[in-house]
Amino acid sequence: MRHLRKGLEKRFRPHIDMSDRANSSTKEEERAFLSRAVAALAVKQETRWSDREAASGLIDDFGDRGIDAVAVEERGEDRYHITLVQAKWSENGTAGFGERELRALFRGLDDLRALEFHRFNSRIEPHAAALETALDNPGTIKLVLALVTENDLHPNIKRELEEGIRSRSWIPGMIDYKVIDLRGLYQELLGDQGERQVELDVWLEGAGKETIPYEAFYGTVSVAEIAEWYQGDNRAHLFSRNIRDALDVSDVNPKIQGTLLSEPEHFWYFSNGITLLCESYDPKGKGEFRPGAGVGFRLKGASVVNGAQTVDAIARAVQKSPGTAGKGRVLVRIISLKACPEGFGDRVTTAANTQNPVQERDFKSRDQVQFDLRDDFIVSLGLNYVIRRGEPAPHEAAGCTMTEAALALAATHRSPEMVARAKRDSSTLWEDRHYRDLFGRRPSAARVWRVVQLLREVRAALYKLRVDLYGRVASAAGNADLLIAHAIFHTMDTGTLDDSSEAQEAAWGARLAEVPELTERALWWFVEIADTAFGEKSQYATTVRTADRVKVVQRRLLERLGSGDKAPDFSDYRVTEQTQGRAGRLANAVRVIVDAGRIAEGTVLEFRPVTGPDRRGLPNWLAADANRTRAVWRNNKTKPLVWEADGQPYAPSTLTRQMRGEAMGVHQQVQGTRYWHIPGEGSLADIAAELRAVDDLDAGEGGEE
Template structure:
């Protein structure tokens, strides 16, 4: 790879993304520097396409590099899979293939990740805001898998010190399970991306098979066992070129991939038995030397492509890189299929067939358990409701019943030990492990208790959904991530002695839930701050079995103490933040201090969930609706770019919300209007007041003689 290949990538970026990638924030800089910025953003768009295949316009919309990007340049969110995926890109262009990535870039990138995990979406710029709705959906659906992509126009490997720092930092997010991973895309990867799969380099490779066998009718195929080091070396040499025909490529952070890697690192001698193996299509297969079936032989392969088992190959490489001494003991079954004498299209049929078989999940086996069949019957006979236990069966409407999955979540939250709430929160599939499943369902679950726990969980989630609209920052994160923890805490406050008795008035207990949810949320946040730390990630606290136990015990003690619930920080509540924003009028404070120069461009960013829900589409229809110009005036400081008229920050936001949703209500606009790279008007006013207070304190301090 050389500067010649860099030119190929440059031309592809220019051909595909010119006039698509937003460069409006770079109009005032020299043309050559502006073009370098464009190439870097184009590289980020290519990285988005490499991870989430999409059109050029869609990839361009994923780029939000610029002011307030917080160390991230592009994003892609996929909520279609059973577990949502979020791809975050940082890109570095270099004409000489020397794109740099150092310690500072690591820290910046992970700070941006922290803001996203803490749901601090308003801290990001306008181009990021169009992705907030998808991000919220990803977090609402469960704990997403997050991939950090280092898109670097370079040929050298990543510096070992930088790689070590990155892996150490990422390890802190993965103390429970792998939620965050990273990928390094270099010149070779981008060159292959722009060529496309059909034009990918033709791979010729030598493979050594142990205990091999063969098929000759109707088509030629060889099968046998390969060692993990040989598979890892193959990936190291050819990387993603191996997967040219594979319809899914290697999804490095899927549940399957992580389990493959863990098996290889924990039970390498069992890997051959637990793995489905690898299927390889070849244009031709040639035996090197004498090959006796059942023995060891080497084969020369031309036109190699892994069409099934891409995740296995990728996981093997990662496990072997992480711990070669352990992983090298693993072995894997490999099938080599020659296309020499096959009819046209046969290779495509192999690829499709081997990738579209529905996998059997652990929960499918539980649907065969007599315990679940009995529950299903009792739901009908005792409750006149439906209970769905088979995957693929239509779920009943909430008022008509429940599914085995919803019941498992509810029973995990209601268990005496909070660890089961953590297991359910981080990965529902863990509830189907035999020991966990027996613990939450028991040998003879009572149908009344199961249904009433489901009703409790629904009531908690409904109230949390209402509260989230008025919450910000960590409080909003607890309301979003902490539903099972809060349900666990509330269950301990209810009178559950008669929960299995059909004559018990469970509605009387459910009527207490709305008030209890507010108190439990406050106590849970207080407990997480006190037990784990005020800067800890809420998502980690509710997924870690040790942390959730500490938080649950503390919150339950607080609820049982009879004391009033801790008051939420005003910055965690929309009403409180608005009240602080009005303190001595934030806009007046800024004007008096001349803190913002006349002519400064400001951006409108929705802060609350209702604002995002009601205004996102309306704002996207006309970009000028999110822009205003500042002037230092006693009134009407903002000139809205949508109509050219002057407004105060709050009046303008009120007008905008009425236009977007038809709702006319008082708001505090200084929360929404941001000076890029500096903060909201409220933030800036708070800083001005803090500086004045500091000066006053220093002035009043007694002189020391």
């Protein structure tokens, strides 16, 4: 109820005219608004209109004749569909629909069919012309009861409603009705991310039945009929209970299609079949159930929990060749959950999928905590939280996945051991004990989204830094993301992390703006702390995956970030051209080498990509002309390299910049001495560093003498 109210306010407050209630009390105005919003939501479900369009159909006011909203659609040539909504809001989810409401609804219907528009309030006028056209032409009318309740219609009211519809229908199906209860309204509010109730018509041949302990049916269904299940809105919701969706994780799906297209008569024997769960069912057709005979059902709340790939492949095969594939048949089980204990459906889902390569995280996708988070994301933040594998991940600005959320929660967990675990093997986060540690306290959508944003900012900053880094420090930037996110998070003010108000959203945005600078500081401190603690030959990849080492680094990193001390200088590991500090000396590497006469004239040097982007962007370009990879050394302090690709002399940095520009479109000035190597001896920068080390040693020895 809380989410429904909040979602209705957010979605429809901008679109619903409440000027007629300007003099009403706040409580009365809110009640009227919520009732109208429910009606608009019902219109949206029936028509798939936008929120604004659905709200435009509202006629709720004094004199609405029992109809709160109308919608007219042209469905096919000269065929129309009219939607008439009566909505009931209830603060406690117990909206009723009795004889008075039923009489009012039929009265309004009769007035409209008689074109008695004058009996309605003025809000009907914008719709009168469309209603008249629709009522003058063949079409259908749907009476929609949008009731904020979990209760079914009373049997007497349902009987009167159906009798009233029959008496007013010229032909069967001309007028129909639909009840959208609290659950249906809520699912419609969630949109495509929610699990909308699916109704299916199923005909079983050779049907069998189980009654103890729970009711179930089984039999053969034609492939053509199953393909029809997968049409329209059903496509997005038919697998709502399935923990994997129709994943193409192997070559199974193409093989299923191949069987249907080449030997459909064998499909029944080759297929494992399909398992359907339904919340309830109604018999379809006359006569009692007879074992081995054909029987029809109308399933309500149907979901394929095993065989999603089969259904998907069937639909594709029938689309390609309906005549051939449609000859196939498949075994189907139908399990009714109406009399089953709570959670039985999820147990069936889990058991039915354990035979497939299902991951532990797939089973956690059925956890109520994940459903609640998904709903909270949609209602509180207007964002998507994708639970199941196989569903496309949302755009970064539109939300996140359950996997990303788990990683971010692990990164910001109170214990650094969780950081090491996540970095070592993130799949272990879905094990019960670790999963409970991350999600057991039911984190809010605001908290999850913000830690996801933080981890994204840290990773983006590290990626940007790594473009300019090489060697060990580049390795640190690629491995320390979770630990750095952990350290930054635990030095931030996170007391209002669960507050989704606009003020706190702005405050969090300001904190995120500081993350790039904090990330750079944290990276330099991480390198120094790890090197000091475990040696400069230690592997950062090992450090961040070892719980004991992570504890050491985390404690010292928090101290350093909290102190505000200036971070160490690791400019030596940057490839961009530096003119000051330690890196400034590297710019003079050519002079040092020429002065020392270290490289003989005519020595051939090789070009080697240095950074990650270089290794992705340069190889194909270099392979196109081997001369691009070589240059001949001459002892010239300004242009020591003669590039074999064009025979012209260059400074190492100038030539490297030109090459990166031609190959990658990147014209950044870099330390070219990092890129040009003497095989077996190292880069020009390495050779210059060795010469400087010798000079420093000589100077030191001279000072001692």
